[in-house]
Amino acid sequence: xxxxxxxxxxxxxxxxxxxxxxxxxxxxxxxxxxxxxxxxxxxxxxxxxxxxxxxxxxxxxxxxxxxxxxxxxxxxxxxxxxxxxxxxxxxxxxxxxxxxxxxxxxxxxxxxxxxxxxxxxxxxxxxxxxxxxxxxxxxxxxxxxxxxxxxxxxxxxxxxxxxxxxxx
Numbered sequence: 001x002x003x004x005x006x007x008x009x010x011x012x013x014x015x016x017x018x019x020x021x022x023x024x025x026x027x028x029x030x031x032x033x034x035x036x037x038x039x040x041x042x043x044x045x046x047x048x049x050x051x052x053x054x055x056x057x058x059x060x061x062x063x064x065x066x067x068x069x070x071x072x073x074x075x076x077x078x079x080x081x082x083x084x085x086x087x088x089x090x091x092x093x094x095x096x097x098x099x100x101x102x103x104x105x106x107x108x109x110x111x112x113x114x115x116x117x118x119x120x121x122x123x124x125x126x127x128x129x130x131x132x133x134x135x136x137x138x139x140x141x142x143x144x145x146x147x148x149x150x151x152x153x154x155x156x157x158x159x160x161x162x163x164x165x166x167x168x
Contacts, residue, residue, distance in 0.1 A: 006167060010134040013165035017157055018111060034160045038153040044110040049100050052113055053078040056096065059117055064148035069121040069141070076120050087112050089119035091126055114149060118142040139167050 021043045023029040030039050046052045056076050059065060066072045074094055081088060081097030087107045088097045096116040099107050106112075119125055124137035132138070139162055147155030162168050 006132070007134045009165050010139070010162070010167055013161050013167060014111075014115070016161050018109075020157055020161075021111060021154075031157075033157060036156070038156065040153055040157065041150055043150075046098075046108040046110075046113070049078055049080045049098060052096070052098055052108065055110075055113060056117060059114070059145075059149055062148060065121075065145065068144060068148060071121045071123070071126070074120070076117065087116050089116045089125075091119070094120060096120070110150070111146075114145055115142060118145050121145060134167075136168070143168075 020031055020033070021040060023040075023042075028039050028041050030037055032038075044055065046055065056078055060072045060076065077093070077095045079095060079097050081099045082101075084097070084099050085104050085107070087099065089095070090097065096113070098113070098116075118138060118141045119133070122138045122141040124135060125133060143155050143158045143162070146158055159168065
């Protein structure tokens with residue numbers, strides 16, 4: 001078994017979350033999940049790497065994030081990830097790389113950026129030896145971060161979908 005053996009299952013479940021969040025227009029929308037009716041906020045979309053950087057800086061400064069995650073005090077740099085179709089976190093540099101090209105605009109969205117910030121905040125990623133990149137520690141960190149930033153309804157969406165995929 002590899003160190004990140006649940007990666008593909010995690011990404012498949014996360015794509016389900018993304019689909020639930022994708023609604024036209026800038027307003028909140030309602031979904032039904034696990035017998036509950038949830039009002040989900042509109043997800044931010046970013047126009048530039050600079051706007052992602054400002055967002056990451058604001059997220060790391062939120063009181064709920066600062067109080068809950070020790071690594072929130074460590075700044076993160078955001079850069080353009082050329083010739084790639086996915087975002088990436090580099091733990092050695094505390095750096096998020098996002099593809100800002102027209103064909104990869106899908107990655108310039110709030111949930112993708114929060115995923116990468118969760119890698120930064122997850123203590124298991126920075127342990128010696130490092131834990132599974134998308135393991136239980138990361139899943140918990142992501143759910144807590146989403147709850148602190150987007151609210152408990154969005155955190156519940158992650159908890160239910162990742163739980164049904166056997167990832168929590």
